[in-house]
Amino acid sequence: MDFTPHDDLAAHRDAARRWGAEHLRPEWVADERLRGDHHHAELHRLLADQGLLAAGWPPEHGGSAVDERFADAVFDEIHDYGLASDGWITTWMVLKTLQRVGTEEQKRAVIPAALRGEVIIALGYTEPGCGSDLAAARTRAVRAGDGWLIDGAKMFTSTADRATHVFLLTRTSAPKHRGLTFFLVPLDAPGVEIQPVHTVGGQRTNATFYSGVRVPDGARVGDVDGGWDVVRIAMVFERGTRNGNHRPGLLDRVVADRPDLLSDPGAAGTLARLRIDEEVARLLTARAEWITRNGGLPGVEGSMAKLYTSEAAQRQHSALLDLLGPEGVLDQRAPDAPVAGEVEFAFRNSLVDTIYGGTSEIMREIVAAGRLGLPRSRPAT
Numbered sequence: 163m164d165f166t167p168h169d170d171l172a173a174h175r176d177a178a179r180r181w182g183a184e185h186l187r188p189e190w191v192a193d194e195r196l197r198g199d200h201h202h203a204e205l206h207r208l209l210a211d212q213g214l215l216a217a218g219w220p221p222e223h224g225g226s227a228v229d230e231r232f233a234d235a236v237f238d239e240i241h242d243y244g245l246a247s248d249g250w251i252t253t254w255m256v257l258k259t260l261q262r263v264g265t266e267e268q269k270r271a272v273i274p275a276a277l278r279g280e281v282i283i284a285l286g287y288t289e290p291g292c293g294s295d296l297a298a299a300r301t302r303a304v305r306a307g308d309g310w311l312i313d314g315a316k317m318f319t320s321t322a323d324r325a326t327h328v329f330l331l332t333r334t335s336a337p338k339h340r341g342l343t344f345f346l347v348p349l350d351a352p353g354v355e356i357q358p359v360h361t362v363g364g365q366r367t368n369a370t371f372y373s374g375v376r377v378p379d380g381a382r383v384g385d386v387d388g389g390w391d392v393v394r395i396a397m398v399f400e401r402g403t404r405n406g407n408h409r410p411g412l413l414d415r416v417v418a419d420r421p422d423l424l425s426d427p428g429a430a431g432t433l434a435r436l437r438i439d440e441e442v443a444r445l446l447t448a449r450a451e452w453i454t455r456n457g458g459l460p461g462v463e464g465s466m467a468k469l470y471t472s473e474a475a476q477r478q479h480s481a482l483l484d485l486l487g488p489e490g491v492l493d494q495r496a497p498d499a500p501v502a503g504e505v506e507f508a509f510r511n512s513l514v515d516t517i518y519g520g521t522s523e524i525m526r527e528i529v530a531a532g533r534l535g536l537p538r539s540r541p542a543t
């Protein structure tokens with residue numbers, strides 16, 4: 163692996179900090195926490211207007227001249243500030259998938275519009291009856307004239323309430339893997355219903371329902387019955403990418419708030435272990451991002467990064483709560499909450515990290531089979 167891009171990234175960090183100081187607003191954090199939808203429309207617009215969403219994309223798809231590594235540093239800054247960018251992260255995953263499997267028409271229409279901030283895409287994979295086993299999807303799409311009619315229900319369609327489209331996994335024929343097809347469905351289409359689901363992490367996700375939703379054949383992504391090949395690509399882009407629960411500055415802020423911790427050898431040892439954990443997580447993510455940036459698909463590497471990063475975040479937030487003592491559980495509304503309630507929030511927020519995008523058990527299975535060469539616990543697909 164070549165570490166150069168991420169060494170360069172360090173050089174962009176100061177500029178990103180200045181960008182953050184100039185543009186990020188505390189009321190956006192308050193807003194996001196209150197609504198829990200992990201996406202802020204004003205921030206999204208700003209990122210689009212400044213060409214930050216379009217950084218690193220080819221000019222023919224609407225890419226901007228902004229340095230991709232500066233954009234990465236800005237996203238780190240945004241997440242460390244306490245803001246999530248899930249609406250963009252899920253959109254990015256679908257755009258990356260479209261780049262590989264979309265038609266020329268889809269690439270020309272959808273990618274530039276998303277980079278301009280006009281198209282936001284939620285992921286519609288999970289159903290009330292299937293999550294890890296996506297091949298059991300039952301949401302049905304049947305041919306109707308020159309288009310399709312979709313009926314079914316999806317669970318945990320995060321940011322659907324803020325998005326313009328959902329990337330929908332449907333069943334078009336035979337059971338299991340060979341009868342699945344993807345569609346890019348406008349969320350304002352007649353027959354789509356969105357209901358909020360609030361989580362312990364403070365996140366608002368959604369249950370979404372589709373009753374006789376009509377889409378043209380041009381909304382189909384990939385081949386009819388070829389959805390399994392599409393989801394395997396899309397899932398790779400879901401793992402091994404930076405996300406809003408990664409807060410590089412949190413350890414420093416805890417130490418700044420409670421400098422006494424450093425003079426306690428037990429606490430200092432814990433903080434050192436957490437720092438090492440964080441660095442390993444950062445490097446695993448950097449490797450997966452590097453593979454993506456160079457046109458590859460970080461299958462096993464992304465799963466390794468996802469597994470380690472999500473479990474390291476949970477270890478970190480749990481250990482920090484212990485170090486802060488009883489006051490650690492005070493939330494942001496309590497005036498004397500340590501680190502303004504950041505650890506309490508991060509603790510609740512990272513609970514879901516080991517679930518969405520593939521649970522830790524599934525990640526271990528991929529690493530065990532794909533890297534360690536151990537036998538699979540279920541038949542290969």
Ligand SMILES: Cc1cc2nc3c(=O)[nH]c(=O)nc-3n(C[C@H](O)[C@H](O)[C@H](O)COP(=O)(O)OP(=O)(O)OC[C@H]3O[C@@H](n4cnc5c(N)ncnc54)[C@H](O)[C@@H]3O)c2cc1C
Pocket residue numbers: 284285286287288291292293294295317318319320321361365367514517518519520521522523524527539540
């Ligand atoms: C806050 C939140 C946001 C989400 N956002 C989205 C979203 O935007 N779009 C979307 O489509 N989905 C989303 N999800 C869904 C998420 O991807 C699924 O919850 C996850 O894949 C697990 O599926 P499940 O909930 O059906 O659990 P199940 O698949 O039923 O798993 C239950 C348990 O069994 C274990 N298990 C299952 N299969 C195996 C196996 N083969 N080997 C070993 N253990 C196994 C799992 O690890 C888990 O512990 C979100 C979930 C949450 C909590």
